[in-house]
Amino acid sequence: MSYFSDIYKGIKTLLTGMSVTGGYFIRARKGAITQQYPDNRETLKMFDRFRGEVVMPHNADNRHYCTGCQSCEIACPNGSIEIIWDRAVDPETGKKKKKIDKHIYHLSMCTMCGLCIEACPTDAIVWAPNFENSVYDRSKLTKILNQPGSSVLDGIED
Amino acid sequence: MNFTQMIIPLNITKTISDWIYSIMPETAASYTIMVIIAVAYLALFAVAGLYLVLLERKVAAWFQLRIGPNRVGPWGLLQTMADALKLVSKELTSTIKIDKFLYNLAPYFVIVSALMAMAVFPFSEQFQAFDINIGVFFLIAISSIGVIGILLAGWSSNNKYALIGAMRSGLQTISYELSVGLSILTMVLLTGTLQLSEIIEAQRTGGWLILQGHVPSIIAFMIFMVAGTAETNRAPFDLVEAESELGAGFHTEYSGMKFAYFFLAEFINMFIISSIAVVLFFGGWLSPFGITENIAWFPQVFWFIIKVLGLIFLMMWFRWTFPRLRVDQLLTLEWKYLLPLNLMNIVLMAIVIWLNWTI
Ligand code: SF4
Ligand code: SF4
Numbered sequence: 001m002s003y004f005s006d007i008y009k010g011i012k013t014l015l016t017g018m019s020v021t022g023g024y025f026i027r028a029r030k031g032a033i034t035q036q037y038p039d040n041r042e043t044l045k046m047f048d049r050f051r052g053e054v055v056m057p058h059n060a061d062n063r064h065y066c067t068g069c070q071s072c073e074i075a076c077p078n079g080s081i082e083i084i085w086d087r088a089v090d091p092e093t094g095k096k097k098k099k100i101d102k103h104i105y106h107l108s109m110c111t112m113c114g115l116c117i118e119a120c121p122t123d124a125i126v127w128a129p130n131f132e133n134s135v136y137d138r139s140k141l142t143k144i145l146n147q148p149g150s151s152v153l154d155g156i157e158d
Numbered sequence: 159m160n161f162t163q164m165i166i167p168l169n170i171t172k173t174i175s176d177w178i179y180s181i182m183p184e185t186a187a188s189y190t191i192m193v194i195i196a197v198a199y200l201a202l203f204a205v206a207g208l209y210l211v212l213l214e215r216k217v218a219a220w221f222q223l224r225i226g227p228n229r230v231g232p233w234g235l236l237q238t239m240a241d242a243l244k245l246v247s248k249e250l251t252s253t254i255k256i257d258k259f260l261y262n263l264a265p266y267f268v269i270v271s272a273l274m275a276m277a278v279f280p281f282s283e284q285f286q287a288f289d290i291n292i293g294v295f296f297l298i299a300i301s302s303i304g305v306i307g308i309l310l311a312g313w314s315s316n317n318k319y320a321l322i323g324a325m326r327s328g329l330q331t332i333s334y335e336l337s338v339g340l341s342i343l344t345m346v347l348l349t350g351t352l353q354l355s356e357i358i359e360a361q362r363t364g365g366w367l368i369l370q371g372h373v374p375s376i377i378a379f380m381i382f383m384v385a386g387t388a389e390t391n392r393a394p395f396d397l398v399e400a401e402s403e404l405g406a407g408f409h410t411e412y413s414g415m416k417f418a419y420f421f422l423a424e425f426i427n428m429f430i431i432s433s434i435a436v437v438l439f440f441g442g443w444l445s446p447f448g449i450t451e452n453i454a455w456f457p458q459v460f461w462f463i464i465k466v467l468g469l470i471f472l473m474m475w476f477r478w479t480f481p482r483l484r485v486d487q488l489l490t491l492e493w494k495y496l497l498p499l500n501l502m503n504i505v506l507m508a509i510v511i512w513l514n515w516t517i
Contacts, residue, residue, distance in 0.1 A: 010495075014480070018475060020479075021221055021475065021478060024221055024223060025221050028221070028224075032223055033224070034223075034225055036225070
């Protein structure tokens with residue numbers, strides 16, 4: 001008799017599946033999950049964990065958190081980050097101290113793996129949610145993350 | 159062929175046919191009329207097929223909580239027209255080692271057999287191109303000719319994926335043909351005629367056949383829908399063109415308009431299967447409970463199309479719900495379940511009719 005109970009079970013499970021998709025079909029009009037991108041460009045907000053590109057936040061006085069420790073450069077598996085650093089005398093202690101000159105980030109090579117951000121001991125670099133990254137010239141994708149004239153915030157040590 | 163059986167739709171066509179008969183000798187005139195009707199059907203169903211493609215894309219989008227085509231024309235209504243235009247203007251590429259003649263013949267085989275089946279459907283009382291007394295039989299015969307086109311396409315492409323796809327198609331159509339035929343036979347047992355217009359006439363007084371034959375009719379309908387979906391090579395029975403295994407199956411090597419013919423034929427076949435179901439189970443162009451029976455101007459085509467679209471939606475619902483079957487599962491379903499059930503169902507139907515248990 002398992003023959004007929006198989007048929008019964010088969011039909012029952014098929015109908016279960018159809019009721020699930022049918023429910024979606026009816027509710028689809030209420031809210032499609034797709035974004036109407038070029039139309040809602042003004043209001044479109046990417047979700048929190050979106051990985052657009054690596055940026056270095058600066059505060060109002062043009063100070064950042066990067067000590068130039070190079071952990072991010074070492075962590076990056078494909079060499080997307082290059083740090084040009086220098087030494088300067090710290091006026092308080094009088095000792096020589098490492099500081100960054102340029103934090104160069106090649107967006108064109110970045111795989112968005114996030115290892116650099118995890119490696120950074122001072123959280124100097126973070127993900128930015130912008131995704132409109134297409135440009136006409138490849139060289140525009142090589143970015144210098146620290147703003148000109150910026151310096152590290154006082155008291156940040158690695 | 160008996161030309162008097164050719165019922166020409168609506169009055170305007172009557173005027174046209176009178177005019178053609180007045181300017182030509184009788185034989186030439188009847189041939190001209192046949193050609194005109196053929197061209198009209200061709201144009202009508204090519205456009206209808208395109209809109210079915212659009213419907214499928216919209217329905218698929220809604221099932222997946224998307225929006226679907228909405229850029230070309232209002233609500234994307236011109237999308238498939240634009241796609242067809244693009245396909246027409248594309249270069250027809252092919253590989254070197256194809257069998258040229260068969261390769262070029264195959265798409266026409268598929269599309270012509272699909273369009274030929276349209277001729278016998280009674281869309282309304284008047285609107286039927288060709289009312290033959292073996293209508294149902296003709297439909298079963300024609301609908302399985304298409305598979306020859308698919309086999310030709312797979313063989314002549316000289317491509318292993320195409321050949322595997324074509325072979326699966328042959329296997330599938332031969333198996334499921336039985337179920338389609340037997341479930342139709344169950345209904346023919348009830349009506350006692352093969353002529354489509356008479357099958358509909360039989361439902362005018364006694365209610366739709368799915369009600370008249372109650373239990374065996376409902377079983378026959380379910381079997382017919384499953385086997386019909388398999389017959390059209392649609393998901394979950396799309397092993398023929400299983401994208402993840404075979405590229406595009408039998409039409410891997412086709413491009414441009416020839417590809418479009420295969421694509422269109424699939425949708426016209428879906429329309430045909432739904433139309434057969436509507437005629438055999440849901441009373442064709444008859445309105446439900448005869449609500450528009452006495453309104454003279456109400457187009458009977460409306461009810462036919464509404465019912466067909468309902469069944470087409472059902473098939474799309476299948477497609478976007480169920481995963482694809484494996485080849486052995488496909489054969490198990492047919493030979494171990496559908497076929498024995500179908501045979502039992504025929505006996506049941508015979509008993510129901512014998513004991514006068516029909517409603
Ligand atoms: S996200 Fe990955 S690839 Fe990109 S810069 Fe950071 S470590 Fe390198
Ligand atoms: S960004 Fe972070 S890890 Fe990279 S050099 Fe600056 S402080 Fe070190």
